Amino acid sequence: MDKQNKVIASLNYFSVFFAPFLLPIAIYFIVDHTDVKSHAKKALVSHIIPFLSVISLIGMIIYSGLSYISEAAMFSLVIGGFLLIGIINLFVVIWNIVKGIKLLTTLS
Numbered sequence: 001m002d003k004q005n006k007v008i009a010s011l012n013y014f015s016v017f018f019a020p021f022l023l024p025i026a027i028y029f030i031v032d033h034t035d036v037k038s039h040a041k042k043a044l045v046s047h048i049i050p051f052l053s054v055i056s057l058i059g060m061i062i063y064s065g066l067s068y069i070s071e072a073a074m075f076s077l078v079i080g081g082f083l084l085i086g087i088i089n090l091f092v093v094i095w096n097i098v099k100g101i102k103l104l105t106t107l108s
Helices: 003-014 022-030 034-066 071-105
Strands: none
Touching: 003 022, 003 034, 003 071, 022 034, 034 071
16 A cells, blocks of 8 residues: 555544544445555544444433433433443544554555
């Protein structure tokens, strides 16, 4: 992979900060290089994971609000959910940064 393709592939991962879904999808359909497309798919999946975790937390909160559980149990569910989502999102952001930097450091 040449320098230009490596930079484009790394932008897929760094787009978690400025265009999480848009840039990997656009790059996947615009660029013809197989490795760049592979990185675009990986970056897109890693950008979808935090979105799905937030949606699942909202679903758990709604479900627990509709069911007959105590306020303490609901509070612990919400706090535990926020902590879990925070850990997941932090892991995903760090993973994207590491993958982007690895691609940039292999420029030759």
